[in-house]
Amino acid sequence: MSGYFGKYLLVDLSRRKTEVRPVERKTAEAYLGGAGMGARLLYDETTVETDPLGPENVLIAYTGLFTGTRVPSSGRHHVMARSPLTGILGESNVGGSWGVHLKKTGYDGLVVTGKAESPVYLWIHDGGVEIRDARKIWGMDSYQSSAWLKEQTTAKATAAVIGPAGERLALIASIPHIGHVVRAAARTGMGAVMGSKNLKAIVVLGTRDIPQADAEALDRSVQSRLDHIRTATEAFRKYGTSGGIATYEKIGNFPLKNWILGRWPDVENITGVAMHDTILSGRKACLGCPIVCGRHIKITQGPYAPLDCEGPEYESIGTLGGECLVKDLAAICKANELCNRYGLDTISTGATIAFAMEAFERGILTVKDTDGIDLTWGNAAALVALVEKIGKREGIGSLMGEGSYRMAKALGRNAVEFAIHVKGLEPSAHDPRRFFSHALNYATAARGACHNASWSHPYELSLSAPEIGIEQPQDAYQIESKAEFTAKLQNMNTAFDCLIICRFAQVGKAVTLSNVVDWLSIITGRKIDVGELMEIGERVFNLKRLYNTRLGISRKDDFLPPRFLTRNRTGEELTNRLPPFGQLLGDYYAYRGWSEEGIPTKATRKRLGL
Amino acid sequence: MIGPKTYKQLAYFLNALAPTWLGHSFASQIGCLKAAALLQCRGKDSQKTTDRQVQTMKFEFSEPYASRIGKELYFELPEPLELRTLVSMWPEKLLHDTLFGPKGLLEDRLLSHFFFFRNGRKLRLDEKIQNGDVVNVMLAATGG
Numbered sequence: 001m002s003g004y005f006g007k008y009l010l011v012d013l014s015r016r017k018t019e020v021r022p023v024e025r026k027t028a029e030a031y032l033g034g035a036g037m038g039a040r041l042l043y044d045e046t047t048v049e050t051d052p053l054g055p056e057n058v059l060i061a062y063t064g065l066f067t068g069t070r071v072p073s074s075g076r077h078h079v080m081a082r083s084p085l086t087g088i089l090g091e092s093n094v095g096g097s098w099g100v101h102l103k104k105t106g107y108d109g110l111v112v113t114g115k116a117e118s119p120v121y122l123w124i125h126d127g128g129v130e131i132r133d134a135r136k137i138w139g140m141d142s143y144q145s146s147a148w149l150k151e152q153t154t155a156k157a158t159a160a161v162i163g164p165a166g167e168r169l170a171l172i173a174s175i176p177h178i179g180h181v182v183r184a185a186a187r188t189g190m191g192a193v194m195g196s197k198n199l200k201a202i203v204v205l206g207t208r209d210i211p212q213a214d215a216e217a218l219d220r221s222v223q224s225r226l227d228h229i230r231t232a233t234e235a236f237r238k239y240g241t242s243g244g245i246a247t248y249e250k251i252g253n254f255p256l257k258n259w260i261l262g263r264w265p266d267v268e269n270i271t272g273v274a275m276h277d278t279i280l281s282g283r284k285a286c287l288g289c290p291i292v293c294g295r296h297i298k299i300t301q302g303p304y305a306p307l308d309c310e311g312p313e314y315e316s317i318g319t320l321g322g323e324c325l326v327k328d329l330a331a332i333c334k335a336n337e338l339c340n341r342y343g344l345d346t347i348s349t350g351a352t353i354a355f356a357m358e359a360f361e362r363g364i365l366t367v368k369d370t371d372g373i374d375l376t377w378g379n380a381a382a383l384v385a386l387v388e389k390i391g392k393r394e395g396i397g398s399l400m401g402e403g404s405y406r407m408a409k410a411l412g413r414n415a416v417e418f419a420i421h422v423k424g425l426e427p428s429a430h431d432p433r434r435f436f437s438h439a440l441n442y443a444t445a446a447r448g449a450c451h452n453a454s455w456s457h458p459y460e461l462s463l464s465a466p467e468i469g470i471e472q473p474q475d476a477y478q479i480e481s482k483a484e485f486t487a488k489l490q491n492m493n494t495a496f497d498c499l500i501i502c503r504f505a506q507v508g509k510a511v512t513l514s515n516v517v518d519w520l521s522i523i524t525g526r527k528i529d530v531g532e533l534m535e536i537g538e539r540v541f542n543l544k545r546l547y548n549t550r551l552g553i554s555r556k557d558d559f560l561p562p563r564f565l566t567r568n569r570t571g572e573e574l575t576n577r578l579p580p581f582g583q584l585l586g587d588y589y590a591y592r593g594w595s596e597e598g599i600p601t602k603a604t605r606k607r608l609g610l
Numbered sequence: 611m612i613g614p615k616t617y618k619q620l621a622y623f624l625n626a627l628a629p630t631w632l633g634h635s636f637a638s639q640i641g642c643l644k645a646a647a648l649l650q651c652r653g654k655d656s657q658k659t660t661d662r663q664v665q666t667m668k669f670e671f672s673e674p675y676a677s678r679i680g681k682e683l684y685f686e687l688p689e690p691l692e693l694r695t696l697v698s699m700w701p702e703k704l705l706h707d708t709l710f711g712p713k714g715l716l717e718d719r720l721l722s723h724f725f726f727f728r729n730g731r732k733l734r735l736d737e738k739i740q741n742g743d744v745v746n747v748m749l750a751a752t753g754g
Contacts, residue, residue: 235723236753239674244751246672247725251732253751273674273749293753314754429754451754458752461732462721473734507752508722573730 002213003065003523004028008037009107009129011122013197014055014114018129023108030609034064035091036498036540037109038080042089043547045111052084052189053169053196055115061102061160061202062109064500068100068210070222071519072229072511073502075100075287083188084196085171085348085403086424088548089446090188093497095286097179098158104206112199121161121201123153126208134200138167141341145201146178153203161201163343166191168393170401172348176340181284181294182310186345188425188447189403213525221522225515226290232508233291237283240295241314241504242272245322252569252576253434253457255323255427257377258354259420259563262571266327270317274329280311291504297333304334304384312336312346318429319350324357324383331380335387342391348403351426353386355404356396358418364411371395420561422449423553432564432579435460435476437486439579440588443558444598445490446544454489455503463506467513467530468492477577483587488534494544495537539608542592542600546610555598558585667696667743674749687741693726694735696745725750 006028010019023037031037038060045058059081066074077099083090102110105124112122116131119138123130132152137145142163149159158179166173173191174184185191194200212218235243248254249267256264268274275295284294295311312320312332316339321332339346353375359365360375367374371389373382373396389397399407404426408419420427425448432439437456445453459465460476468488474481492513493503499520505511513530521528545553560581569576589596593604600610669683685696697720717735726733727746739745 232719232722235750239749241753243674243749244725244753247748247751248754250727250746250748251730251751268673271673276674318754462725462750462752504753508750509718510722573727575730 001025001028002211002525003069004033004211005103005106005108007107008062008109008111009124010111010113011129011131012114013112013116013120013131013199016116016131018131020107030536031540032065032495032498032536033067033108034062034076034078034498034500035080035093035494035544036536038062038078038091039089039540039543039547041109041111042080042082043543043550045113046082048551050082052082052087052090053192055113055197057082057113057193057196059112059190059193059197059199060109061099063099063103064498065520065523066499066501068103069212069523070215070219070288071499071501071523072222072226073286073289073291073505074500075289076500076502077102078497078500079175079185079190081190081193083190083447084169084192085189086448088423088448088551088553089544090190090193091447092175092185092187092190093452093500094175094177094183094185095289095502096158096177096181096183097287098160098177098183098204099500100287101158101179101204101206103210104208105204106206106208110202112197112202114197116198119198119200121149121199121203124202124204124206125153126206137200139164142176142178142343143341149201149203154205157203157205159201159203160185161203161343162191162194162199163341163391165342165344165391165393165401166195167200168401169195170344170390170393171406172345172352172390172401172403174339174343174345176343181286182340183286184340184343184345186347187450189345191343212523214522218519218522221518225511229290229505229510232510233504236504236507237292239272239276240283240311241293242270242275242312242317245271245314245317246273248429249322250573251434252571252574253431255318255429255431257325258323258351258358258418259431259561260358260567260569261325262569262574262576264322264325266325267322269327270321270329270332272314275311279329279333281308284310286502289502291502291507291510293504299330299333302330303381304330307333307337309333309337310340315428316346316350319347319354319426320383321350322429323350323354325378326380326383327378328380331384334384338384338387338391342387344387344391347428348426349387349390351420352390352400352404352407353383355407355419356386356400359411359415364413364415369396417562420563422559422561423447423557425449427451430457431569431576432560433569433576436478436482436579436584437474437476437489439560439564439581440483440486440584441490443560443581443585444588446541446548452503453493454486455493455506456486456489458506459485459489463509465489465492465513468534477575479580479583482584483591487588487591490541491534491537493537494541495533498536498540535608539610542604542608543610545594545600546605549599553598555585555589555596558598665741667739667741667745669696669700670744670746672746672748675747687739690738690740692735693733693737693739693745696739697724697735722750722752724748
């Protein structure tokens, strides 16, 4: 099969056994790879009884059909497991180089099950896989561990390695991937799943050629697009994902003070432009990516110096900065660095700290509860101190490591009313009161409040996708056809997660859906059109939904936090409105072919081959 | 997309209006036809134009553009014009080279660099601008 090796690696840590499993052609064609194969395997390999932190849970890392090819911005893989944070489908899409190396070892994916008796790491290379002792690095942070792992294997390898947060089963623990850049499988507590298996790291290095129907034709096609990609993303490359923060703040999309405030004059201090003008020391790309959105920063003075590391991206600044009203960019950079070091999701970490700050303001938390830390809004030192505590699960950090929803339930009183989450997952830094598509998307995305499921806000600002009937950006507050608009973009981006290609390839129409379909056809040697790709996206989106509905998810869980439905953001020139959520959701279910309870109907399942 | 021919015609048309200069000539610095339509481009220093703003439209630039090229840019418009037309008349130093392809302004590229707002509402390029309008120009936000 062109584009695939047609097999994945299964590792059972309890039995210390490995097995190579073939993938049937029809399965590969129906699900492609990445999120599609991940969802298929997760559905098949787990049950309702699966304990997310039990040995029976599976940790899946699956590459896409584009991974390792010349397709730009495709050096990625998808991580899945039943989430310990939300109890439902957990997933995270990761860049860097790890996925490319995994695929080049000759396996399209990896499934880990069981639990090792003592800490181990996997070393996967062209010659096979080894289960090795990791007791020496258990307790070390991700950077220290990565350095040791590279000494034990090769400096060229990339390590997916958890830090102390994952070892200590913090439910918001990430899996940092450390190679030539640092990227993380951050969301839904995948680091805790690794920790529960006594699996400290998965180190990979592969050098095999990936089978493709016509690699030269792909090379020519990609080459002809590269100048356009570089030009269309130039501002994005120059200022990073956070370059547009001031713009987002102006239009009411940037989260402020746990989603309370409308405008914030201090925002200029923490934008990608401010970073560019002060501490940016370099730019870093995932393997083979011409966009280069990654930042490298250097801080030589002040309380957080010295700092010479990856810089924070948009979501991290939004949650660690905006949500907490921290205007000190150096402190945000330090908090971001600590999240990578301890292995924490920056979004959930920042959001949980913002929640704690509001609880502090309301008197539900006091300095007696916080180990003496003053959680006043904007306290930069408190932000950094709390990340340390969460990473170590120390003091108040132990409870905060469970995420904002569980923390709210533990605090009692009315705390759950201002814990901002959907299905237990804290939102990324985009306001559904500003983009109505995200009202629907947060409520229906498989993993909870996830902007990436539809990545629709750019299509309510400046992008279009005429291939799927989105001829021009849709009005963000438009009600009519918002459900169709959102569902189509969810399907498209789910398909992109199967291939895999980064969301940012869509910036400035650098890469279009037509490009993607062309490249897919060239790699597989089989003519695939937009309709077929969109149907694959729809199939996988519905499969994820079925995984969740099997666990009891239904309309009652497809909610938005009360703050998004009842509290308008106010401020100069803001045009935020409250989404008419019930109407939108009804339209959405109807368009999707789901029942009024939000369950894919039999006809829908049959149409999609599920 | 605005082609070179359209653009030149428009520039001549505006030039024929013999616009009044409100400040020092920017046209002589950039020496291009479209500058003939430009009334003023300046930084933080001048505050003299309030009473004249009703006779002009104003582009107001935010960072990163403001500190690099100036905060304000004025046009006196003979009639309401589409935003894309006005942008095509910006002086070259405001525009990234790559915003112009062989046949004119590349709008996808433009929108990956700039967002435009009027009274807090994001503008499409086909929307009409008239004298008295203030158009805020900000770095495009498509990421995150």
